Amino acid sequence: MRNIIKYGIFLVGALSLLTLNALALSNPSNDNTELENNSNEAIGIDICIDFIPYTHEELRDKSDTIVIGTVNEIFLPRWNTVDGKKPKKLLNKLEYPDDIIYTDIVISVDEYLKNPLSSRELIVRVTGGTVGDFSMTTDADPSFNAGEKVLVYLRKDESPSTKDIGPEHFIVTDFYRGKYTLTDDGKAITPDETVTLEELLSTINQTDNNTNDTEVSDNKETANEETANKETAGKQEGVGSTIQSKRIPFMSSFWMLAAVFGAVICIRKRE
Structure with missing residues (x-):
């Protein structure tokens, strides 16, 4: 018994x-759930980016154009997919910079400080924004506000994931370090520093010594590119998200x- x-x-x-x-x-929820959210709160996707800050001279030399202007319009954010909608993949399968939400900003140009173009408006593209139930932010890309007076260092978008999407556009050189908010009292401000507009203009206009720092700048540019290739996208689910691991050991x-x-x-x- x-x-x-x-x-x-x-x-x-x-x-x-x-x-x-x-x-x-x-x-089937473990491996076959597409990127979707059934809650009332947005899922936040945070991207942490490490980069090497440029000097004022390097900002000047590495930029394709530099402008002073005013933020005229901020377009609605969209995914970098063909239809601008969320990619059909798992949240934990998103990879930066292959899968991003981007926002285009229209700058009305008051003055070109380097390589003047014929257009009086430029489109500047930054990573981040909210599309439907998903919100993406980075700790590196600059933010823009409608009506804001800015001095921006710009370069052509060479990222395979965004360069051929939409109209011709630029990205900010060296992330938020390349976008200065201009104040009425002559200050130029970034999150890291406050200088005078006169100081920036003086550096931009100094072209005699541009070639002296080429080797140092190229080395820093290479380091920036290598860092960008290793950037870690810290993807975190927002509060209330239904996307979570339900795997049973x-x-x-x-x-x-x-x-x-x-x-x-x-x-x-x-x-």
């Missing part, structure tokens, strides 16, 4: 493990049965 009770307990345990195993295998059926039979053999040997 005692042996029957022991064997019964082991069988119940084995059946319980097998049931958990079957539930885990049959749950389990062993294979073979090993569970082997453990049960091994225990039965041990009991017989002790008896």
Whole structure:
């Protein structure tokens, strides 16, 4: 009678493990859920970017154009997909810079400070924005406000994931370090420094010594590119998101049965 009770307990345990195993295998939410959100709050995707700050001279030399202007319009953000909608993939499968939300800003140009163009408006593209239930932010790209007076160092967008999307556009040289907010009292401000507009203009107009720092600048540019290739996209689900791991830890059926039979053999040997 005692042996029957022991064997019964082991069988119940084995059946319980097998049931958990079957539930885990049959749950499609682990691997086949597309990027979707059924909650009322947005899912936040935070991108952390490490970069090497440029000097004023390097900002000047690495920029394709430099302008003073006013933020005229901020377009609605969109994904860098063909239709501008969210990619059909898992949240944890998103990769920066392949999968991003971007925002285009229209700058009305008051003055070109380097390589003047014929257009009186330029489009500046930054990473970040909210599309539907998903919000993407970075700690490196600058922010713009409608009506803001700015001095921006710009270069052509060479990223394969965004360069051919939409109209001709630029990106800010060296992230937020290349965008200065201009104030009425002659100040030029970034999150890292406050200088005078006169100081920036003086550096931009100094072209005699541009070639002296070429080697140093190229080395820093290479370091920036290598860093950009290793940027880690810290993707975090927003509060209330339904996207979460529901995987149940389990062993294979073979090993569970082997453990049960091994225990039965041990009991017989002790008896």
